Amino acid sequence: MDLPLQLDRTSVVPLHRQLTQQLRQAILDGRLPAGARLPSTRSLAAELGISRNVALAAFDDLFADGYVVGQHGSGTYVAHDLPVLPRPAMPTPSGAPRWLRPTAPPALTFEPLRPGVIEFRLGKPAVQSVPPDVWRKIWADIGSHPPPADYGAPSGDPELRAAIAGYLGRARGVACGPDDIVVTSGAIQSLDLLARAILLPGDVAAFEEPGYPVSRHVLLGRGARILPVPVDDDGVQVDALPSGSDAPYVVYVTPSHQYPLGGRLPIPRRMALLEWAAANDALIVEDDYDSEFRFDAPPLPALAGLDTSGRVAYIGTFSKVLSPALRLGYLVAPPPLRERVVRLKHLTDFHTPWPVQRALASFIQGGHLERHIRRMRREYAEKRAALRATLAPVEPLARLIGLEAGLHAFLELREEIDARDIARETLARNVAVSTLDGYYHAMSPRNGILLGYGGLELAEIVSGAAVLVDVIQRKAR
Numbered sequence: 291m292d293l294p295l296q297l298d299r300t301s302v303v304p305l306h307r308q309l310t311q312q313l314r315q316a317i318l319d320g321r322l323p324a325g326a327r328l329p330s331t332r333s334l335a336a337e338l339g340i341s342r343n344v345a346l347a348a349f350d351d352l353f354a355d356g357y358v359v360g361q362h363g364s365g366t367y368v369a370h371d372l373p374v375l376p377r378p379a380m381p382t383p384s385g386a387p388r389w390l391r392p393t394a395p396p397a398l399t400f401e402p403l404r405p406g407v408i409e410f411r412l413g414k415p416a417v418q419s420v421p422p423d424v425w426r427k428i429w430a431d432i433g434s435h436p437p438p439a440d441y442g443a444p445s446g447d448p449e450l451r452a453a454i455a456g457y458l459g460r461a462r463g464v465a466c467g468p469d470d471i472v473v474t475s476g477a478i479q480s481l482d483l484l485a486r487a488i489l490l491p492g493d494v495a496a497f498e499e500p501g502y503p504v505s506r507h508v509l510l511g512r513g514a515r516i517l518p519v520p521v522d523d524d525g526v527q528v529d530a531l532p533s534g535s536d537a538p539y540v541v542y543v544t545p546s547h548q549y550p551l552g553g554r555l556p557i558p559r560r561m562a563l564l565e566w567a568a569a570n571d572a573l574i575v576e577d578d579y580d581s582e583f584r585f586d587a588p589p590l591p592a593l594a595g596l597d598t599s600g601r602v603a604y605i606g607t608f609s610k611v612l613s614p615a616l617r618l619g620y621l622v623a624p625p626p627l628r629e630r631v632v633r634l635k636h637l638t639d640f641h642t643p644w645p646v647q648r649a650l651a652s653f654i655q656g657g658h659l660e661r662h663i664r665r666m667r668r669e670y671a672e673k674r675a676a677l678r679a680t681l682a683p684v685e686p687l688a689r690l691i692g693l694e695a696g697l698h699a700f701l702e703l704r705e706e707i708d709a710r711d712i713a714r715e716t717l718a719r720n721v722a723v724s725t726l727d728g729y730y731h732a733m734s735p736r737n738g739i740l741l742g743y744g745g746l747e748l749a750e751i752v753s754g755a756a757v758l759v760d761v762i763q764r765k766a767r
């Protein structure tokens with residue numbers, strides 16, 4: 291028992307009374323919950339430096355009042371069915387404290403999923419297809435040894451880095467070795483480390499418009515000024531990037547499946563972006579968050595695979611290919627930048643947790659990741675076909691785009707059908723969709739709805755999309 295008990299030997303209140311009072315208070319305010327085992331009188335006496343008789347007298351009082359139960363020799367437990375007083379609230383500073391200035395990064399709130407609602411939420415993969423026997427065996431192996439006694443390398447577990455490097459070469463055309471990789475706790479941490487490594491407050495960062503709000507807030511939180519760069523159905527409009535003295539230090543892009551509109555950046559634009567970065571001495575941050583899933587479309591090489599001037603930092607994640615709850619990602623960056631990132635990672639959380647790194651190393655080494663991706667491609671292709679077929683009746687009113695890759699699509703609505711009205715009405719029928727306006731920083735938004743379908747069951751996609759069709763058709767009448 292680690293309860294801090296303090297006995298005042300100068301007090302006129304006898305020691306056993308003090309002990310009874312403090313234990314009773316701990317029981318009543320919930321610090322010692324119902325069923326908790328109290329230490330033996332012998333060990334309590336030794337710990338507090340009192341005679342055993344004092345401890346016995348205190349326990350007798352607690353027994354007599356019904357606070358504890360138990361029999362001699364079998365332990366003493368806090369009784370059930372006792373009234374529990376409300377826990378005292380955490381103290382809150384009065385007024386507006388000096389150290390909570392309004393300059394802190396704007397808070398993005400996390401919205402948990404709503405039970406009973408079909409949520410077309412972006413970024414949620416399906417995990418049911420991970421073979422349970424494989425998953426169980428990997429974790430059983432990890433659990434069969436004690437954890438290492440020391441920290442691991444801040445850049446990540448060497449076997450995991452080697453496994454990721456092999457995977458990136460095979461799957462994304464990025465030629466790199468284990469030493470080029472930093473393992474992180476997800477894409478967002480990779481971006482945050484990069485921002486800390488390169489940006490000073492007030493620096494301009496170019497960012498897709500619309501774009502991924504979390505990444506934008508990471509950059510804003512590190513003092514960047516955001517320069518919105520327009521996006522069309524093919525992805526970021528590279529020719530809109532300023533050059534010369536107006537060129538930003540860094541540009542953040544999602545070329546394999548623009549987030550959220552879904553375009554795939556064509557090769558000529560990729561080459562133009564790389565040329566722009568080289569000519570303007572800027573860094574491209576390539577967030578390749580869900581490139582593994584493409585449908586009826588040829589693979590396009592990652593910018594990092596085409597780069598010859600060391601101006602791309604490549605961000606990868608296991609959040610879409612496997613699960614966002616693993617909190618595991620990686621970064622490939624040119625050597626001087628990588629070294630800075632490793633030092634910052636060391637000072638952030640030293641390294642990503644060892645069991646998760648080991649689990650993923652085994653998963654990749656055993657060929658399970660690529661097998662899982664192949665299975666998921668087929669599964670997502672079916673879901674995507676179901677979404678497209680169910681939404682077909684609204685085709686004259688709405689245009690479905692961004693389906694060539696990834697796990698979500700964009701349904702652009704005709705101007706007179708307000709996306710926010712549609713979202714409100716579908717939610718009243720337990721179908722949640724997000725509207726595009728929330729993804730813009732400054733420019734005026736296009737009118738439409740984003741549909742994340744990856745994490746939903748086929749039947750949910752069909753019934754949810756049918757509600758959406760009904761709501762849109764009624765609005766258009």
Ligand SMILES: Cc1ncc(COP(=O)(O)O)c(C=O)c1O
Nearest residue numbers: 413476477478502549579607609
């Ligand atoms: C564009 C984009 N980048 C990054 C992430 C988050 O990645 P991670 O979970 O690895 O932080 C997401 C998640 O939805 C995303 O959509």
